[in-house]
Amino acid sequence: xxxxxxxxxxxxxxxxxxxxxxxxxxxxxxxxxxxxxxxxxxxxxxxxxxxxxxxxxxxxxxxxxxxxxxxxxxxxxxxxxxxxxxxxxxxxxxxxxxxxxxxxxxxxxxxxxxxxxxxxxxxxxxxxxxxxxxxxxxxxxxxxxxxxxxxxxxxxxxxxxxxxxxxxxxxxxxxxxxxxxxxxxxxxxxxxxxxxxxxxxxxxxxxxxxxxxxxxxxxxxxxxxxxxxxxxxxxxxxxxxxxxxxxxxxxxxxxxxxxxxxxxxxxxxxxxxxxxxxxxxxxxxxxxxxxxxxxxxxxxxxxxxxxxxxxxxxxxxxxxxxxxxxxxxxxxxxxxxxxxxxxxxxxxxxxxxxxxxxxxxxxxxxxxxxxxxxxxxxxxxxxxxxxxxxxxxxxxxxxxxxxxxxxxxxxxxxxxxxxxxxxxxxxxxxxxxxxxxxxxxxxxxxxxxxxxxxxxxxxxxxxxxxxxxxxxxxxxxxxxxxxxxxxxxxxxxxxxxxxxxxxxxxxxxxxxxxxxxxxxxxxxxxxxxxxxxxxxxxxxxxxxxxxxxxxxxxxxxxxxxxxxxxx
Amino acid sequence: xxxxxxxxxxxxxxxxxxxxxxxxxxxxxxxxxxxxxxxxxxxxxxxxxxxxxxxxxxxxxxxxxxxxxxxxxxxxxxxxxxxxxxxxxxxxxxxxxxxxxxxxxxxxxxxxxxxxxxxxxxxxxxxxxxxxxxxxxxxxxxxxxxxxxxxxxxxxxxxxxxxxxxxxxxxxxxxxxxxxxxxxxxxxxxxxxxxxxxxxxxxxxxxxxxxxxxxxxxxxxxxxxxxxxxxxxxxxxxxxxxxxxxxxxxxxxxxxxxxxxxxxxxxxxxxxxxxxxxxxxxxxxxxxxxxxxxxxxxxxxxxxxxxxxxxxxxxxxxxxxxxxxxxxxxxxxxxxxxxxxxxxxxxxxxxxxxxxxxxxxxxxxxxxxxxxxxxxxxxxxxxxxxxxxxxxxxxxxxxxxxxxxxxxxxxx
Numbered sequence: 001x002x003x004x005x006x007x008x009x010x011x012x013x014x015x016x017x018x019x020x021x022x023x024x025x026x027x028x029x030x031x032x033x034x035x036x037x038x039x040x041x042x043x044x045x046x047x048x049x050x051x052x053x054x055x056x057x058x059x060x061x062x063x064x065x066x067x068x069x070x071x072x073x074x075x076x077x078x079x080x081x082x083x084x085x086x087x088x089x090x091x092x093x094x095x096x097x098x099x100x101x102x103x104x105x106x107x108x109x110x111x112x113x114x115x116x117x118x119x120x121x122x123x124x125x126x127x128x129x130x131x132x133x134x135x136x137x138x139x140x141x142x143x144x145x146x147x148x149x150x151x152x153x154x155x156x157x158x159x160x161x162x163x164x165x166x167x168x169x170x171x172x173x174x175x176x177x178x179x180x181x182x183x184x185x186x187x188x189x190x191x192x193x194x195x196x197x198x199x200x201x202x203x204x205x206x207x208x209x210x211x212x213x214x215x216x217x218x219x220x221x222x223x224x225x226x227x228x229x230x231x232x233x234x235x236x237x238x239x240x241x242x243x244x245x246x247x248x249x250x251x252x253x254x255x256x257x258x259x260x261x262x263x264x265x266x267x268x269x270x271x272x273x274x275x276x277x278x279x280x281x282x283x284x285x286x287x288x289x290x291x292x293x294x295x296x297x298x299x300x301x302x303x304x305x306x307x308x309x310x311x312x313x314x315x316x317x318x319x320x321x322x323x324x325x326x327x328x329x330x331x332x333x334x335x336x337x338x339x340x341x342x343x344x345x346x347x348x349x350x351x352x353x354x355x356x357x358x359x360x361x362x363x364x365x366x367x368x369x370x371x372x373x374x375x376x377x378x379x380x381x382x383x384x385x386x387x388x389x390x391x392x393x394x395x396x397x398x399x400x401x402x403x404x405x406x407x408x409x410x411x412x413x414x415x416x417x418x419x420x421x422x423x424x425x426x427x428x429x430x431x432x433x434x435x436x437x438x439x440x441x442x443x444x445x446x447x448x449x450x451x452x453x454x455x456x457x458x459x460x461x462x463x464x465x466x467x468x469x470x471x472x473x474x475x476x477x478x479x480x481x482x483x484x485x486x487x488x489x490x491x492x493x494x495x496x497x498x499x500x501x502x503x504x505x506x507x508x509x510x511x512x513x514x515x516x517x518x519x520x521x522x523x524x525x526x527x528x529x530x531x532x533x534x535x536x537x538x539x540x541x542x543x544x545x546x547x548x549x550x551x552x553x554x555x556x557x558x559x560x561x562x563x564x565x566x567x
Numbered sequence: 568x569x570x571x572x573x574x575x576x577x578x579x580x581x582x583x584x585x586x587x588x589x590x591x592x593x594x595x596x597x598x599x600x601x602x603x604x605x606x607x608x609x610x611x612x613x614x615x616x617x618x619x620x621x622x623x624x625x626x627x628x629x630x631x632x633x634x635x636x637x638x639x640x641x642x643x644x645x646x647x648x649x650x651x652x653x654x655x656x657x658x659x660x661x662x663x664x665x666x667x668x669x670x671x672x673x674x675x676x677x678x679x680x681x682x683x684x685x686x687x688x689x690x691x692x693x694x695x696x697x698x699x700x701x702x703x704x705x706x707x708x709x710x711x712x713x714x715x716x717x718x719x720x721x722x723x724x725x726x727x728x729x730x731x732x733x734x735x736x737x738x739x740x741x742x743x744x745x746x747x748x749x750x751x752x753x754x755x756x757x758x759x760x761x762x763x764x765x766x767x768x769x770x771x772x773x774x775x776x777x778x779x780x781x782x783x784x785x786x787x788x789x790x791x792x793x794x795x796x797x798x799x800x801x802x803x804x805x806x807x808x809x810x811x812x813x814x815x816x817x818x819x820x821x822x823x824x825x826x827x828x829x830x831x832x833x834x835x836x837x838x839x840x841x842x843x844x845x846x847x848x849x850x851x852x853x854x855x856x857x858x859x860x861x862x863x864x865x866x867x868x869x870x871x872x873x874x875x876x877x878x879x880x881x882x883x884x885x886x887x888x889x890x891x892x893x894x895x896x897x898x899x900x901x902x903x904x905x906x907x908x909x910x911x912x913x914x915x916x917x918x919x920x921x922x923x924x925x926x927x928x929x930x931x932x933x934x935x936x937x938x939x940x941x942x943x944x945x946x947x948x949x950x951x952x953x954x955x956x957x958x959x960x961x962x963x964x965x966x967x968x969x970x971x972x973x974x975x976x977x978x979x
Binding site: 142150211213214216218277278280281283284285286349350351352353354422423424425426427428436496498500501503504505506507508 | 606607608714716717718719720841843845847849851905906909911914915916918920936937938946947948949950970971972974976
C-alpha cells in the first residue's frame with residue numbers, strides 16, 4: 001500500500017502546472033492576459049507558442065509577479081518568504097516577425113516535522129521542529145528507607161523533515177512569416193525531487209535501569225533506526241502550434257505537445273536494537289539483538305501526448321468568439337524487482353551452564369508493477385466583447401472530461417526461519433528445532449477517477465478608475481464525478497510452517513482457517529452544481545508597470561500581489 | 568403433431584442471455600490450489616497383504632487356479648504420493664529364502680484417495696521376500712522422497728531405502744530390526760568400589776555378529792585426558808559382550824566407555840545406539856561414564872547442593888555437601904560468582920550479588936538486586952567447584968561437571 005502510494009505521488013509530479021496570470025485567475029480563465037495568450041490560450045491544453053507574436057512589446061515577469069502558484073502573500077510581514085519563484089518574460093523586439101518568451105521556475109525548500117519527545121507524564125518532554133531529543137529519569141525508594149534504590153532513565157531522539165526541489169525551464173518562439181499566419185515552437189524541461197526523512201523512521205532510544213545501592217545496571221535497551229524515501233521525477237517536452245487565417249475575421253489554430261517523463265523511487269530503512277536484562281554479568285545471557293532492513297527501488301517511464309484546435313472568430317469590432325477542442329493523454333509505467341526486506345533476531349538466555357539461543361531470520365522479496373494513466377478532453381465556446389474601453393466581458397460554455405487510472409500489482413514472498421538450540425550439545429536432540437514459515441501474495445490495487453463537467457463561466461472587467469480595473473468571474477457548472485478504488489487478490493499461498501526437530505521429527509502446519517481478502521471495491525459517485533467565484537483588481541501603476549491583486553479582504557496580509565513590467 | 572420447439576428454444580436462449588448478463592461477483596478467490604504442504608518427508612504408515620489385510624506380512628494364494636501364490640502387497644503412506652513414482656521402477660522385490668526364485672510382479676497400482684500402493688505379484692510357497700522402496704524413488708506430491716530413518720534428511724541409499732518383509736508358510740523373514748544396547752555395567756555413576764570391575768553390555772534385537780567387533784570397537788578411556796586404558800574382550804555372544812580392564816582401575820578416577828556404532832547384528836543391521844528405532848548415517852557411538860570411589864589418597868568425589876533456603880527477603884542461602892556420601896565439603900570461593908549461581912523469574916535473569924563463603928566452607932548467601940516477579944528458580948551451575956576442583960554434581964549420581972545434566976535447579 002505504501003509503495004503504491006509513493007508511486008502515485010511521484011506520478012503526480014509529472015504534471016507540470018503552467019503559470020497563469022492574475023487577470024485570468026480573477027475571471028475564471030475567461031479574460032486572458034498577455035501571458036495566458038501563449039501559455040494556454042482559450043484551448044487550455046498546453047503552451048501555444050505561435051501566439052507569442054500577438055503580444056506587443058516586452059513583458060518581464062519577476063519574483064514580484066507571483067506566478068509560481070499565485071499564493072505568495074507579499075503584504076504579510078510575518079511571512080518568511082521561504083518558497084520558490086518564477087522569472088521570465090516575452091519580447092517581440094528580436095525581429096519584426098518574431099517573438100520569444102520563456103521562464104524558469106525554482107523551488108528548494110525543507111519542511112521540518114514537528115517532533116514531540118514523550119516524557120514520564122502526559123505532556124511531551126520537549127517539542128520542536130526538525131530534530132529533538134531528551135532524557136528523563138525516575139528514582140524510586142523501593143525499601144522505604146529514605147534513600148533511592150533504583151533509577152529508570154530513558155533517552156529518545158527523533159528527527160524528521162522533507163526536502164523538496166524543483167527546477168524547470170520553458171523557452172518558446174513564435175514567427176509570423178506573412179503577418180497573418182503564425183507558427184511557434186516551445187521546449188521545456190523540468191526536474192522534481194522530494195526526499196522525506198520521517199521521524200517515524202529516524203529515531204534513537206536508550207533505556208537504562210540501575211540499582212543505585214550496588215551501583216550496577218540491571219537492564220539496558222537500545223534502538224536506532226534510519227530511513228528515507230526519495231522520489232525523483234523529470235522530463236522534457238516540446239510543443240508545436242500554428243495559426244492561419246481561414247477567412248476574413250476567422251483564424252484557425254492548432255497545437256501538438258509531447259512530454260517524456262521519467263520517475264525513480266528509492267526507499268530505504270535500517271533499524272537495529274538490543275536489550276540486556278543482565279548487563280552487569282558478561283557471562284550470563286538474557287539478551288536480544290535484532291536488526292531489520294528494508295529497501296525498495298523503482299524506475300518508471302512514460303509520455304504525454306496532446307493536441308487541440310481553436311477557431312477564433314472576430315464577429316465585429318466588439319464581439320469575438322472562440323471555438324476550442326482538445327485532447328491530452330499521459331501514461332507512466334514501470335516494474336521494480338528489487339523490493340526486499342530482511343530481519344534477524346537473536347535471543348540468548350543462560351540457563352545454568354547452558355546457553356539457549358533462538359535465532360529468527362526473515363526475508364521478503366517481491367516486485368511491483370505500476371501503470372498510471374491520465375486523459376483530458378476539453379471543448380467549448382467563448383464569446384467575449386469590449387463594448388467600451390472601460391469594459392470587457394465574456395461568456396462561455398465548456399465541456400471537460402478528466403480520467404485518471406492508477407494501477408499497481410504488488411507481489412511478495414516471505415520466508416521466516418526460526419532456529420532454537422538448547423545448548424546442551426546433545427546429538428539428535430528433540431529439544432532443538434528449525435521452523436521454516438513461508439507465504440506469498442500477489443495483489444492488485446486500482447484507483448480510477450472520472451470527472452465530467454459542463455460549465456458556463458461569465459466574467460467582467462471594468463474600469464473603476466482610469467488606472468484601476470475591477471474583475472469578477474463566476475464558473476457555474478454541472479459536475480459528475482465517479483471514483484472507484486478496488487483491490488484484488490491475484491494469487492496467494494497460506495502461511496506454511498515446517499518444523500524439523502533435532503531428532504528428525506517433522507511437523508507441518510498450514511494456516512487454518514486461511515482467511516483471504518479476495519477483493520474490495522469502493523465507489524464514490526457524485527453529481528453536483530458548482531459556482532466558484534473569482535475577483536481581483538488590476539492597477540496600471542505606471543506606463544511600464546501593472547499591479548494585480550487577488551485575495552482582497554479586510555486582512556491585508558492575505559492579499560496576493562502580482563507586478564509585471566512591460567515595455 | 569409437430570412439437571412447438573421454437574418458443575422453448577427462444578425462452579432458453581433468453582434465459583441464457585439473462586444469465587450471461589447477470590452481474591457476477593467481481594472478486595474471484597484464486598488461492599494456490601496446488602499441494603500446500605510438501606516440506607515434510609513422507610513415510611510408510613502401515614503395510615500388509617491383500618489376503619490378510621493391513622498389519623500382516625503373510626502371503627496367501629488368492630487364485631488357486633493359477634500356478635504359484637497370487638497375492639498383493641499393500642503399502643499405505645502418511646501423505647499423498649506422486650502417482651508417477653508409484654511404479655515398479657521405484658521398488659525392488661526379492662526373495663530372501665535361499666534358492667527361491669524371484670517373484671514375478673504382475674501390476675503396481677496406486678489409489679490416491681487411500682494413499683495406498685498395491686503390488687500384485689506371483690510368489691512361491693514357503694518363501695520370504697524383501698520389498699525395498701529405493702531411496703529417492705517414491706516421492707510425495709511436492710517431490711520430497713521417503714525418509715525411512717526419520718532424520719528429516721534425504722540420505723540416499725541404503726539409509727533411506729524403505730524395507731519391508733513378507734513370507735508364505737513357515738519361511739523366516741529377514742531381520743530388519745537394528746540391535747540396541749540393553750543393560751550395561753558398571754552403571755553410569757560414581758563411587759564404584761571394585762577396581763577389577765568388568766565391562767558388560769547386553770544387546771537387544773540381536774543376535775550380534777562378533778566379526779563386527781573389531782579393534783577399537785570397544786574403548787575404555789580415562790575421561791580427564793581421553794587416554795586409552797587397555798581392556799580385553801573376554802567374550803562376545805549373540806546377546807552379550809564381556810570385557811575386562813587389563814589393569815586394576817584407579818581409585819578416584821573417572822572413566823568413559825565407548826562402544827562403536829559400527830557393530831552390527833548377524834543380519835547386518837548397525838547398532839541403534841540412541842534406541843530411537845532408526846539408524847542415521849551419523850549415528851553416535853554408545854558412550855557412558857563411571858567413576859571409581861576415592862581412597863585415602865584421592866579427593867575426586869564431586870560436591871552437590873544440599874539445600875537452598877530463603878530466610879530474609881531478597882536473599883537466599885546455598886548449602887553444599889559431598890555427593891553420594893553427604894560428607895562436608897570446602898567449596899572454592901572463587902567459583903561462587905553470579906555467573907555460576909543464577910536466579911530466574913518470569914521477567915528473566917535477576918541480577919545477584921554473591922556474598923562471602925561461610926567459615927564452614929559449605930554455605931554462601933546470595934542477594935537479589937531487584938524485586939522478583941513470580942516464582943524464583945535458583946540454578947547452581949557446573950562452574951561451581953569444591954576446593955579440589957571437582958565440579959558440581961547436580962543430579963547426585965557421583966559424576967560431576969556434565970553441562971546441563973549437573974546444573975542444580977530448585978525453587979525458592
